[in-house]
Amino acid sequence: MTLKEREKLLASWRDSPLVAKRRLFRLVSSLTMVTFVRLASELHLKATHYPAKELREQAYEGHEIDPFKYDFLDKPQTDGAELYLPDIDVLIIGxxxxxxxxxxTLANEGYKSLVLEKGKYFSTSELNFNDQDGVTELYQGGGTLATLNQQMFILAGxxxxxxxxxxxxxCLKTPFKVRKEWYDRYGVEFAANESYDKAQDYxxxxxGASAEGITHSLANQVIMEG
Structure with missing residues (x-):
């Protein structure tokens, strides 16, 4: 097939009234982009004029490197081994x-908390602004996590x-209609009262999230408007 024939075929999938074809288009286009970024990272940077090295140097200029102040514990290396910490007040997943x-918040109140995270902690010096490394190392499933019906890819950390x-x-607050669905369908009472609003504000x-001086992109506007 020629380039124009391939473009025409993909466009027909994209604009098809059949849900299956539209899903196929999203799947093919998403996998193509992910593959391109992973396997041709240098070409990708050149094509998009993305100044990775310059941005990295600019971002770190004048900033303290790796000022992290919390203690990290290595997970047990043997399957079935137990990590015994008798002086922990709260266990936080994620x-x-x-x-x-x-x-x-708990630390500021004097509680000792243990945060369990399956992903790795990357220090500032390890973040190199390389798309391929970023997608592979920082995203769930290497950036290919999708909903069960394959209609949407989820960029989860x-x-x-x-x-x-x-x-x-x-940083978008949970829309009212979503909270209403949580309450009506799943009985989540917390989502329907003022405590939820106060929690979001906190x-x-x-x-440090703020809505001041922000012009949302088209994608964000679609999410906000539903």
């Missing part, structure tokens, strides 16, 4: 936006910090 704020490490430009404050 280290993303929710868990991280919980751990920080799999590292210490979770989504806060990979997603830095958008997390935003701790993370």
């Amino acid at each position: 280290s993303g936006a929710g868990a991280g704020v919980v751990a920080h 799999s590292n210490f910090g979770g989504g806060t490490t990979i997603n830095w430009s958008a 997390v935003w404050k701790q993370m």
Whole structure:
């Protein structure tokens, strides 16, 4: 097939009234982009004019490298081994936006918390602004995690910090209709009262999230409007 014939075929899948063909288009296009970034990272940087080295040097200029102040514990190396910590007050699963704020808040209140995270902690000096390394090391499933119906790829963090490490430009509060569905379908009463609003506001404050001076991209507008 010629290039134009291939483009025409993909366009027919994209615009097809059949759900299966539209899903096939999303799957093929997403896998193509992921493969291109992974296997042709230098070509990708050149094609997009992405100044990785320059951005890295600019981002770290004048900043303290690796100022992390918490203690890390290595997991037991033997299957079935136990990690016994008698002086821990709270065990927190995960280290993303929710868990991280919980751990920080409890620590400030004097509690000793243990955060369990399946992903690796990457120090500042290990972040090299390389797309291939970033996708492989920082994302769940190497950036290929998808919903069960394959309609949407989910860029979920799999590292210490979770989504806060990979997603830095958008922080959206849970829409009312989603919270209503949680309440109506799953009986999550917390999602339907003011305590949920206060919890969201607190997390935003701790993370430094703000809606001031922000112009949302088209993708974010679609998410906000539903």
